[in-house]
Every structure is written in structure tokens, then in C-alpha cells.
Amino acid sequence: MTHLVLDQVSIHYDGQPAPAVERVSIDIAKDDFVVLVGRSGCGKTSLLNVAAGLVEPVRGRATIGGRPITAPGSDRAVVFQNDALFPWLTARENVAFALRLRGVRAAERARTADNLLALVKLDRAGDKRIWELSGGMRQRVGLARALGAEPQFLLLDEPLGALDALTRERMQTTLLDLWTASQVGVLMVTHGIEEALVLATHIIVLAPGPGRVVRSFEAGFSRRYAAGEAIRSIKADPAFAAARGELTDAIFEGEGA
Ligand SMILES: Nc1ncnc2c1ncn2[C@@H]1O[C@H](COP(=O)(O)OP(=O)(O)O)[C@@H](O)[C@H]1O
Ligand SMILES: [Mg+2]
Structure with a gap:
């Protein structure tokens, strides 16, 4: 291990x-x-x-x-207390962005992003923009994005x-x-x-x-x-x-x- x-x-x-x-x-x-x-x-x-x-x-x-x-x-993926997400993008797009950096194909990104959002219990917030989310929901997006790198x-x-x-x-x-x-x-x-x-x-x-x-x-x-x-x-x-x-x-x- x-x-x-x-x-x-x-x-x-x-x-x-x-x-x-x-x-x-x-x-x-x-x-x-x-x-x-x-x-x-x-x-x-x-x-x-x-x-x-x-x-x-x-x-x-x-x-x-x-x-x-x-x-x-x-x-290794790092998440800080006030982590910077892209406020003008949706929760799904923020997570998909990390997947794009990892070279995940466009067709797969949205589905994988939704799976990661489900893992942090944000299944229904994928279409919401970051500025529309509460602090707790933002931290969940940050965690989903960190996991997107498959650390x-x-x-x-x-x-x-x-x-x-x-x-x-x-x-x-x-x-x-x-x-x-x-x-x-x-x-x-x-x-x-x-x-x-x-x-x-x-x-x-x-x-x-x-x-x-x-x-x-x-x-x-x-x-x-x-x-x-x-x-x-x-x-x-x-x-x-x-x-x-x-x-x-x-x-x-x-x-x-
Ligand atoms: N970049 C830096 N340059 C100089 N001193 C630093 C730096 N980062 C932290 N320190 C000092 O190192 C010590 C430990 O800081 P830190 O790791 O932030 O502790 P904690 O996270 O437990 O509060 C503190 O005395 C802090 O002032
Ligand atoms: Mg500290």
C-alpha cells in the first residue's frame, strides 16, 4: 500500500x-x-x-x-479553508475543469463531474453557479474538484x-x-x-x-x-x-x- x-x-x-x-x-x-x-x-x-x-x-x-x-x-490534492472556485462557472463546470486538466475527454467530463458531485452529496446543484451556493456547498464543490484529479x-x-x-x-x-x-x-x-x-x-x-x-x-x-x-x-x-x-x-x- x-x-x-x-x-x-x-x-x-x-x-x-x-x-x-x-x-x-x-x-x-x-x-x-x-x-x-x-x-x-x-x-x-x-x-x-x-x-x-x-x-x-x-x-x-x-x-x-x-x-x-x-x-x-x-x-496529492490540496483543499484550503477558502478555496478559490470560478464563481462564474457552474458547480459541474468547476469540477469538469479539473478533469480537463487531467486530460479526460469532453464527452466524459460532465458525467464524471456529476458522479463526483453525487459523492459529496451535491447531486442536484450541478447547474448552479458558484455565487448561488452556500459556503458549505462551495466546500463540497472544492472537494469534488480535488477528487477529480484522482489523487x-x-x-x-x-x-x-x-x-x-x-x-x-x-x-x-x-x-x-x-x-x-x-x-x-x-x-x-x-x-x-x-x-x-x-x-x-x-x-x-x-x-x-x-x-x-x-x-x-x-x-x-x-x-x-x-x-x-x-x-x-x-x-x-x-x-x-x-x-x-x-x-x-x-x-x-x-x-x-
Ligand atoms: N512563509 C513563511 N515565512 C516565514 N515564516 C513562516 C511562513 N509560514 C509560516 N511561518 C511561521 O512558521 C510557524 C508555523 O506556522 P504555520 O505552519 O502557519 O502554523 P499553523 O498552521 O499551525 O498555525 C509560525 O511561527 C509562522 O509565523
Ligand atoms: Mg495553519
């Missing part, structure tokens, strides 16, 4: 007195959903950018399938951060559904403690100054959802509340709070 691996990665931006990230290792298999959490400035976005091939580590290695990551590639890994930087609480909760199950249906490995950054627990198979807690791993958890709740259990029943499990307490402590440990 293909793995995306950051091995002992250190990041030091030009002109900065200290490294932003020191010796962080992350291993994502193609059926993993790895979530990075931690306070602002602990290097989450920087690490995602290394995986994307946008930032080069000063020490350590980033590889995909054993090959060094040196640039962005179609094997092996999805790299998500707080993709649900700008959404209201209810939309955000619905998007969490959408993310889990497409993770199971499309068999991509996911590396996602979030500020949400509950969100991390709902989505992750592994949670990595980072602390700043310099960015480093302070805890690494296995989390089984998303696999339970994938196996058919309802989100509500998972969240009602006392084990979920216990994990939330443990994760909160890990994030704020050493803060003296």
Missing part, C-alpha cells in the same frame, strides 16, 4: 531566527485519516505544505510511495473552518463518506477537538516553539462510522467523552492554564 511519509522533517523559513518545525514524523497509509491539531503557529500548515511539495524541509525527508516529494503532483492523498487545511456549526457537522459525515468511497488517504488540519475525534484514525498533537509532536493517538471512531455505526451513537459513547478530555489536555498541556 502507498504511504505518504514525513520522516524527521524540520522546517526553517529563510530569515527566521528559529525553525518553525523540528523533527516531525508522520506516516499516512492510503486508508488512514490523519488529523493534525495544535495551537496556532505550531506548524500544521507548514507540514501540510511539505506534503504538498510547496515547502522544502531543511532536514528530514518527505516521500510518497518511497519517492521524494519535490513538487506538487496529481497524486491518492487529500491534504486538507481547515477545510470546514469557515462554516457554521450545523453545516460543519454535516460536512464531517460527507468527508467520512467520501474517504470510504474513494479510498484516499487523508491528512487534515483542524482546530476542532470533536471534529478530530470524529474523523481521524490517527491524531497528532503538535505544540509550538518550535513545532513538534507532543502526543500521537490512535482513534477508532471514524472506522466505526465506516463500519455502519451512526455518528450520534458514536458521540454518545462514554469513550468519546473520555477521548475528548484526553485530547483537550494534550493540546493545552504545559500552558499552565
Whole structure:
């Protein structure tokens, strides 16, 4: 199975007195959903950018399938919090555009785009222009477009951060559904403690100054959802509340709070 691996990665931006990230290792298999959490400035976005091939580590290695990551590639798709879609195009056209870049024939693009929109539960919005869609629907189009590249890994930087609480909760199950249906490995950054627990198979807690791993958890709740259990029943499990307490402590440990 293909793995995306950051091995002992250190990041030091030009002109900065200290490294932003020191010796962080992350291993994502193609059926993993790895979530990075931690306070602002602990290097989450920087690490995602290394995986994307946008930032080069000063020490350590980033590889995909054993090959060094040196640039962005179609094997990895990135979705940011406020991702740019083409507002004057329809949802279908936005997704089809990504398919065109991949060389999919014109005749197939619309059908494939509709399948991808169905995967993110936007079956009936294909003809809507982006400016007509809500924030949550736009993020769904962004995800469908990212999947259009048929990536092996999805790299998500707080993709649900700008959404209201209810939309955000619905998007969490959408993310889990497409993770199971499309068999991509996911590396996602979030500020949400509950969100991390709902989505992750592994949670990595980072602390700043310099960015480093302070805890690494296995989390089984998303696999339970994938196996058919309802989100509500998972969240009602006392084990979920216990994990939330443990994760909160890990994030704020050493803060003296
Ligand atoms: N392009 C950059 N140039 C210089 N410093 C940066 C750059 N990007 C991030 N940093 C610094 O690196 C540290 C980690 O930032 P970042 O990866 O954005 O953390 P997070 O996403 O966890 O908030 C911060 O101190 C930030 O100011
Ligand atoms: Mg960030």
C-alpha cells in the first residue's frame, strides 16, 4: 500500500531566527485519516505544505510511495479553508475543469463531474453557479474538484473552518463518506477537538516553539462510522467523552492554564 511519509522533517523559513518545525514524523497509509491539531503557529500548515511539495524541509525527508516529494503532483490534492472556485462557472463546470486538466475527454467530463458531485452529496446543484451556493456547498464543490484529479492523498487545511456549526457537522459525515468511497488517504488540519475525534484514525498533537509532536493517538471512531455505526451513537459513547478530555489536555498541556 502507498504511504505518504514525513520522516524527521524540520522546517526553517529563510530569515527566521528559529525553525518553525523540528523533527516531525508522520506516516499516512492510503486508508488512514490523519488529523493534525495544535495551537496556532505550531506548524500544521507548514507540514501540510511539505506534503504538498510547496515547502522544502531543511532536514528530514518527505516521500510518497518511497519517492521524494519535490513538487506538487496529481497524486496529492490540496483543499484550503477558502478555496478559490470560478464563481462564474457552474458547480459541474468547476469540477469538469479539473478533469480537463487531467486530460479526460469532453464527452466524459460532465458525467464524471456529476458522479463526483453525487459523492459529496451535491447531486442536484450541478447547474448552479458558484455565487448561488452556500459556503458549505462551495466546500463540497472544492472537494469534488480535488477528487477529480484522482489523487491518492487529500491534504486538507481547515477545510470546514469557515462554516457554521450545523453545516460543519454535516460536512464531517460527507468527508467520512467520501474517504470510504474513494479510498484516499487523508491528512487534515483542524482546530476542532470533536471534529478530530470524529474523523481521524490517527491524531497528532503538535505544540509550538518550535513545532513538534507532543502526543500521537490512535482513534477508532471514524472506522466505526465506516463500519455502519451512526455518528450520534458514536458521540454518545462514554469513550468519546473520555477521548475528548484526553485530547483537550494534550493540546493545552504545559500552558499552565
Ligand atoms: N512563509 C513563511 N515565512 C516565514 N515564516 C513562516 C511562513 N509560514 C509560516 N511561518 C511561521 O512558521 C510557524 C508555523 O506556522 P504555520 O505552519 O502557519 O502554523 P499553523 O498552521 O499551525 O498555525 C509560525 O511561527 C509562522 O509565523
Ligand atoms: Mg495553519
